[in-house]
Amino acid sequence: MKYIDLFNHLKKIENYTDNEIEIDEKTALRNFTFKSNYRFILPGGLGNNDDYEYIPSIPKDYEPDVIQQMLNKKDSDIMENIQFRYHMMMPKAIEKAKGVIFMFHGFNEKSWYKYMPWAKHIVDKTGKSVIMFPIAFHMNRAPAAWSSTREMYRVSEQRKERHPDVICSSLSNVAISTRLHNKPQRFIWSGLQTYYDVIDFVESIKEGNHQSIETDASIDFMSYSIGTFLGEILMMSNKDGHFSNSRYATFCGGSVFNRLSPVSKFILDSEANVSLYSFVVEHLESHMKRDDVLRHYMHTHPEGNNFRSMLNYRTLTKEREQRFREMSQQFYAITLTNDEVVPTYEVINTLQGSLRDIPIVVEELDYPYKYIHEDPFPALPKIADEVDKQFRFTFDKISDFLK
Numbered sequence: 001m002k003y004i005d006l007f008n009h010l011k012k013i014e015n016y017t018d019n020e021i022e023i024d025e026k027t028a029l030r031n032f033t034f035k036s037n038y039r040f041i042l043p044g045g046l047g048n049n050d051d052y053e054y055i056p057s058i059p060k061d062y063e064p065d066v067i068q069q070m071l072n073k074k075d076s077d078i079m080e081n082i083q084f085r086y087h088m089m090m091p092k093a094i095e096k097a098k099g100v101i102f103m104f105h106g107f108n109e110k111s112w113y114k115y116m117p118w119a120k121h122i123v124d125k126t127g128k129s130v131i132m133f134p135i136a137f138h139m140n141r142a143p144a145a146w147s148s149t150r151e152m153y154r155v156s157e158q159r160k161e162r163h164p165d166v167i168c169s170s171l172s173n174v175a176i177s178t179r180l181h182n183k184p185q186r187f188i189w190s191g192l193q194t195y196y197d198v199i200d201f202v203e204s205i206k207e208g209n210h211q212s213i214e215t216d217a218s219i220d221f222m223s224y225s226i227g228t229f230l231g232e233i234l235m236m237s238n239k240d241g242h243f244s245n246s247r248y249a250t251f252c253g254g255s256v257f258n259r260l261s262p263v264s265k266f267i268l269d270s271e272a273n274v275s276l277y278s279f280v281v282e283h284l285e286s287h288m289k290r291d292d293v294l295r296h297y298m299h300t301h302p303e304g305n306n307f308r309s310m311l312n313y314r315t316l317t318k319e320r321e322q323r324f325r326e327m328s329q330q331f332y333a334i335t336l337t338n339d340e341v342v343p344t345y346e347v348i349n350t351l352q353g354s355l356r357d358i359p360i361v362v363e364e365l366d367y368p369y370k371y372i373h374e375d376p377f378p379a380l381p382k383i384a385d386e387v388d389k390q391f392r393f394t395f396d397k398i399s400d401f402l403k
Contacts (some may be wrong), residue, residue, distance in 0.1 A: 003388040010116035016085040028092040044074025090129035099128035099218040104227025125399030136190035146175035170265035177272035184279035228253030236306040255346035266374040321353040337366035341373035
């Protein structure tokens with residue numbers, strides 16, 4: 001099946017309701033329920049009473065009611081983020097997977113549509129199963145209202161009125177931009193929650209508690225964009241040696257946070273980006289001095305230190321590069337020449353180090369059609385043949401590495 005046809009087919013049949021969805025004679029999509037044990041570390045949770053406004057000069061009622069209600073509700077009380085369904089694509093004939101690949105998505109993603117063909121290709125080529133695990137407050141871990149065109153239209157318009165110089169404000173990014181502009185530390189807490197969720201998931205597998213995954217199944221990773229940030233922290237921290245033998249393939253991702261350019265109508269608007277950058281890059285140390293909980297997680301725990309090293313290129317550089325050097329045979333990265341969000345040279349700076357002496361393979365590709373970071377394989381009829389060719393070429397490489 002050609003890429004465009006596969007994309008449209010999978011988009012049509014995907015849902016979270018059915019326990020199993022037949023994709024074709026060889027492959028099935030199965031749905032499972034996951035419950036996070038880490039709501040307590042989110043703002044408003046028992047272990048984190050961080051409810052202060054990072055931008056105190058903005059009055060409490062500066063946003064329309066629908067967003068103000070969203071901002072007033074504690075993150076720890078957003079139940080969609082605590083218990084949710086997730087997809088697992090696998091060979092239909094297999095009852096229990098002997099090898100799984102966690103797939104992590106990009107920033108501000110609301111659906112798995114573009115990733116479904118990626119997962120299908122990987123399953124077909126490797127025989128392994130792909131777990132599509134959502135980052136906190138993304139995909140179906142976010143309230144439906146945040147993706148409602150009707151709800152977000154007036155919010156976007158008023159946000160533009162309040163911030164007349166804002167760049168790239170859109171219906172697509174207004175919810176996440178408003179939330180991160182208001183409280184940029186959400187980036188850290190939701191990232192840590194997702195990290196601990198994945199660790200719980202892996203430990204559940206190893207304890208024999210997953211009905212469709214063997215206890216001794218191999219565990220690998222495939223990620224895109226900001227999802228690579230999460231995966232790198234998992235690999236660097238290597239909790240209890242869980243990932244000592246894991247392979248990691250990344251597409252359009254891999255650089256430290258402060259070398260990304262996330263201002264896009266699909267990702268973040270400029271006001272949110274400035275607020276986020278100020279908190280997690282420029283002033284993180286000062287925030288940790290006054291926030292005991294933040295300091296505890298970001299200084300005491302290995303994952304917190306690795307998180308900090310991936311926020312700023314000049315923070316814990318020696319330690320970060322040493323970990324990548326130790327894991328160099330486990331990593332493979334593909335970048336795109338015209339990617340303006342995660343440029344190739346920044347991925348190289350991070351994965352191969354400042355002296356370019358870390359032997360991680362970073363392969364740059366360039367497609368002969370117009371593409372952007374957010375949409376590397378446009379599902380357009382007029383370029384369907386070329387997109388299909390480049391998609392298969394790219395994911396054959398990724399699949400070969402993950403076999």
